[in-house]
Amino acid sequence: MTAVRREDLVQEMQPLDDLDRTLVRLLAEDAARSNKTLARAAGVAESTCLNRIRALRRRGVITGVRAEIAPEQLGLGVVAMVFVRFHAQQRTQFAQWRREISALPGVIAGYHLSGAYDYLVHVATESPDALRDFVLDHLSHRPGVARVETSLVFDTVRGPGLV
Amino acid sequence: MTAVRREDLVQEMQPLDDLDRTLVRLLAEDAARSNKTLARAAGVAESTCLNRIRALRRRGVITGVRAEIAPEQLGLGVVAMVFVRFHAQQRTQFAQWRREISALPGVIAGYHLSGAYDYLVHVATESPDALRDFVLDHLSHRPGVARVETSLVFDTVRGPGLV
DNA sequence: GATGAAAGTAAGCGACG
DNA sequence: CGTCGCTTACTTTCATC
Numbered sequence: 281m282t283a284v285r286r287e288d289l290v291q292e293m294q295p296l297d298d299l300d301r302t303l304v305r306l307l308a309e310d311a312a313r314s315n316k317t318l319a320r321a322a323g324v325a326e327s328t329c330l331n332r333i334r335a336l337r338r339r340g341v342i343t344g345v346r347a348e349i350a351p352e353q354l355g356l357g358v359v360a361m362v363f364v365r366f367h368a369q370q371r372t373q374f375a376q377w378r379r380e381i382s383a384l385p386g387v388i389a390g391y392h393l394s395g396a397y398d399y400l401v402h403v404a405t406e407s408p409d410a411l412r413d414f415v416l417d418h419l420s421h422r423p424g425v426a427r428v429e430t431s432l433v434f435d436t437v438r439g440p441g442l443v
Numbered sequence: 444m445t446a447v448r449r450e451d452l453v454q455e456m457q458p459l460d461d462l463d464r465t466l467v468r469l470l471a472e473d474a475a476r477s478n479k480t481l482a483r484a485a486g487v488a489e490s491t492c493l494n495r496i497r498a499l500r501r502r503g504v505i506t507g508v509r510a511e512i513a514p515e516q517l518g519l520g521v522v523a524m525v526f527v528r529f530h531a532q533q534r535t536q537f538a539q540w541r542r543e544i545s546a547l548p549g550v551i552a553g554y555h556l557s558g559a560y561d562y563l564v565h566v567a568t569e570s571p572d573a574l575r576d577f578v579l580d581h582l583s584h585r586p587g588v589a590r591v592e593t594s595l596v597f598d599t600v601r602g603p604g605l606v
Numbered sequence: 607g608a609t610g611a612a613a614g615t616a617a618g619c620g621a622c623g
Numbered sequence: 624c625g626t627c628g629c630t631t632a633c634t635t636t637c638a639t640c
Contacts, residue, residue, distance in 0.1 A: 296517070304517065307510035311474065316633060325609050330635070341516040346509060347470035353504040354459065354467065361556060361563065378600050387602030393524060395594035400524065403602075431558035437541050439550030439566075479616065488625050493617075 294339065299324060303332055304341060309440075311345045356386060356404035358411050359433040362419060363397040365426045373424055384418050386410075397429070457502065462487060466495055467504060474508045519549060519567035521574050522596040525582060526560040528589045536587055547581050549573075560592070 296304070302322050306313070313321075319329035336342045351359055369377075374392070381390040381401060388402040401419065405411040411430070420428050459467070465485050469476075476484075482492035499505045514522055532540075537555070544553040544564060551565040564582065568574040574593070583591050 301517075304510070304512055308512055309509070310507065311510040312508035314633060315635090326633085327610080327635075327637095328608055331607085339516065340513055342510050343513050344511040345473060345475035346511060347467070347474040347505050348507045348509060349467055349471055350503055350506050353502065354464075361554065378598065382600040382602050384602065389602055390600045391524065391596050392598035393594040393596060395592065397594070429558065431556040431560070433554050433556060435541065435555035437545040437553045439545050439547065439552055477616065489617085490619090490626085491624060494624090 296341065299328075299332060300336060300341070303329065304336065307333070307342065307345075351388075351404040354404075355406050357406065358408055359388075359402075359404045359436070360411055361431045361433060362401040362403060362415055363429040363431070364399040364401065364419060365396075365428075366398045366424050367426045369398065369424055377422075377424070384414070386414060402433075459504065462491075462495060463499060463504070466492070467499065470496070470505065470508075514551075514567040517567075518569050521569065521571055522551075522565075522567045522599070523574055524594045524596060525564040525566060525578055526592040526594070527562040527564065527582060528559075528591075529561045529587050530589050532561065532587055540585075540587070547577070549577060565596075 299322060303318065306318060306321055315330050315333070316326055318333075319326040322329060324332075333342070351357065377399070378390065378392070381387060381399075384403075386403050386405050388404055390402070391400040392398065393400055403411070403414060405414055415428060415430055419425060462485060466481065469481060469484055478493050478496070479489055481496075482489040485492060487495075496505070514520065540562070541553065541555070544550060544562075547566075549566050549568050551567055553565070554563040555561065556563055566574070566577060568577055578591060578593055582588060
């Protein structure tokens, strides 16, 4: 069994025109604005705006719309990056790892990396104790894990970018 | 001059009740649904739903709504994590660093960390060449930077979590 | 493809239970 | 909090260019 990757599902990459790019940029900044407001900001008719956005979703350019939550306001005031080094890892094992990590409570994201560490887990917990438990219970003693290193996140800033 | 941090602006942390938590979870998954749909999913009246969501915004629990974009569909197919170690860094310098990093093109997020590296920059570029240029032009030769290490991101998965 | 106007829905608000 | 009723505003469709 092979993991289904996003690239396989997505249409061939038609280039985006200026309007597409404008809409993407506006929506990446603030997706709460109404279609009407958005259309005015982009200088097109509302119906055009709506059609473009639907197309962007269909083509897989816009993958979702999410509310951004402040973890500390949810009682998850301890945010960390956990670096993981694997023993030689096989593809099938990785697919399972990916699935399991993404389902763990408090996990914000997981990244498969090149370099000194193989995997990075971005996680939010309610306390240092809970962070320790998370690392020990869910990461350290997992088969295939050679080494784990935990860094606290003191401050987060988002770029102009995407995702 | 001191940087204004989000914590300073936010009200005292009133505990969230079950409804608040449900709404936060639903909106973190998909913030594109209408208030009406959301109210039905949460099992409350539309007016209640609307009031709660506004309160969550006011209290700083929901900090924004963003469209999630697939970087490779924007021509930014090379995603990386760049680890940065500082020379002894002063608070004022850090405030400036934070501001500058967050404005660089392609930057998805920046994280101030404890541990072996002081800072982590999550970035998307259009090619390996562009990544090299980004690192050399914007990070390596910046004053205060002692060492930079770059890891490619092979795969990203999002958790059930937040942000 | 884009447009503007018409028909269909939802949001927002106040008063009340 | 939930409901009702109402006004305003937005979304969505469709004929047309």
